[in-house]
Amino acid sequence: MSINIVCLPGDGIGPEVTESVISVLNAVADKFKLEINIDQQLIGGAAIDATGDPLPAKTVSACQNADAVFLGAIGGPKWDDPNAKVRPEQGLLRLRSAMGVFSNIRPLTVFPELVDASPLKPKVLEGVDFIVVRELTGGIYFGDKHRGENFATDECRYSVEEIERITKVACELAMQRGKKITSVDKANVLETSRLWREVVTKLVSQNYPEIKLEHQLVDSCAMKMIQNPAHFDVVLTENMFGDILSDEASVLAGSMGLLASSSIGEGSGLFEPIHGSAPDIAGQGIANPYASILSAAMMLRWLNYLAEADAIETAVKSSIASGILTRDLKSESEIKTHQVTHAVIQNL
Ligand code: NAD
Numbered sequence: 001m002s003i004n005i006v007c008l009p010g011d012g013i014g015p016e017v018t019e020s021v022i023s024v025l026n027a028v029a030d031k032f033k034l035e036i037n038i039d040q041q042l043i044g045g046a047a048i049d050a051t052g053d054p055l056p057a058k059t060v061s062a063c064q065n066a067d068a069v070f071l072g073a074i075g076g077p078k079w080d081d082p083n084a085k086v087r088p089e090q091g092l093l094r095l096r097s098a099m100g101v102f103s104n105i106r107p108l109t110v111f112p113e114l115v116d117a118s119p120l121k122p123k124v125l126e127g128v129d130f131i132v133v134r135e136l137t138g139g140i141y142f143g144d145k146h147r148g149e150n151f152a153t154d155e156c157r158y159s160v161e162e163i164e165r166i167t168k169v170a171c172e173l174a175m176q177r178g179k180k181i182t183s184v185d186k187a188n189v190l191e192t193s194r195l196w197r198e199v200v201t202k203l204v205s206q207n208y209p210e211i212k213l214e215h216q217l218v219d220s221c222a223m224k225m226i227q228n229p230a231h232f233d234v235v236l237t238e239n240m241f242g243d244i245l246s247d248e249a250s251v252l253a254g255s256m257g258l259l260a261s262s263s264i265g266e267g268s269g270l271f272e273p274i275h276g277s278a279p280d281i282a283g284q285g286i287a288n289p290y291a292s293i294l295s296a297a298m299m300l301r302w303l304n305y306l307a308e309a310d311a312i313e314t315a316v317k318s319s320i321a322s323g324i325l326t327r328d329l330k331s332e333s334e335i336k337t338h339q340v341t342h343a344v345i346q347n348l
């Protein structure tokens with residue numbers, strides 16, 4: 001059996017965490033007698049530097065032809081000039097759009113050994129286990145943008161079909177879990193949110209009568225996610241709200257360096273940690289690779305390599321339990337990225 005994976009290291013800590021993923025995948029291939037072919041391609045600032053384009057055509061076709069794609073992270077101060085014609089982030093947004101990966105799944109697990117890594121009280125973290133289902137290829141990210149002399153606009157647009165398809169994903173997930181969905185919007189202000197609420201309500205009541213659906217405004221949801229996070233099971237929301245709420249959720253786990261994600265649509269899937277290129281720590285070899293390694297496990301699970309995915313997840317749990325933690329999780333730690341990678345491989 002052979003699997004063809006495209007890896008997009010990107011910028012900042014992106015290449016550092018991608019290196020971990022490649023080492024872990026090679027070790028899994030060895031252990032399970034699989035052939036995993038890894039093709040590395042350019043994206044983001046690295047692609048701008050090399051070609052002038054944050055998403056070269058060669059990268060797009062490689063990704064579209066791969067079984068799955070792993071992305072490290074893109075962006076950084078070098079490419080942040082507000083007047084620049086091209087930005088690293090455009091590369092990632094164009095890739096999500098080209099791959100049609102409209103559903104971004106961001107699970108939140110609190111590892112018992114890491115309860116102290118979170119600034120929240122241990123009691124608040126008891127029983128916390130939810131998934132953010134973020135719509136990924138619509139909304140304000142993809143509407144028309146305009147810059148006038150003294151103003152700027154970003155159009156926020158959602159179609160019924162876009163809302164329906166992401167709602168179905170959330171429903172299917174909810175049916176395998178606690179059968180509860182919190183749909184998050186800003187229906188007291190935004191027209192797109194009023195449409196969102198209407199479409200979600202109708203679809204759930206007609207097709208998934210067993211699911212308990214509630215609606216929550218995004219501002220109070222942000223509060224509740226910290227005050228009573230165990231309340232949530234599946235959090236369904238639009239593109240920008242999902243971006244913000246999932247970074248907030250990472251505080252419950254203890255670090256951004258722990259949250260993995262999968263982005264799925266009709267074709268091959270895209271797997272990435274939720275964090276960015278972390279320019280403040282890039283180049284020091286201290287990035288936490290667990291989020292990326294767990295994204296690789298999500299990738300293998302999605303490709304139906306269940307034993308392999310389980311093996312990675314179990315190895316990550318063991319490494320965390322034995323205290324192999326980078327500085328973001330344990331302030332005085334001297335543990336480097338490659339030592340975490342090594343520990344995970346040893347535990348496979
Ligand atoms: P960020 O996620 O890069 O970093 C936020 C904070 O979390 C930083 O203090 C960073 O050091 C820490 N952090 C993040 N990941 C970590 C890890 N694996 N290990 C240890 N610490 C980690 O967010 P930012 O600083 O707002 O953005 C920096 C750049 O990243 C920007 O250019 C942004 O556009 C880009 N970005 C890219 C992606 C992506 O590629 N998917 C996601 C978010 C942000």
Ligand code: IPM
Pocket residue numbers: 075089092093243274276
């Ligand atoms: C993420 C990032 C991206 C997003 C940026 C870099 C475009 O924050 O993957 O969460 O907003 O989707």
Ligand code: MN
Pocket residue numbers: 243244247274
């Ligand atoms: Mn984000």
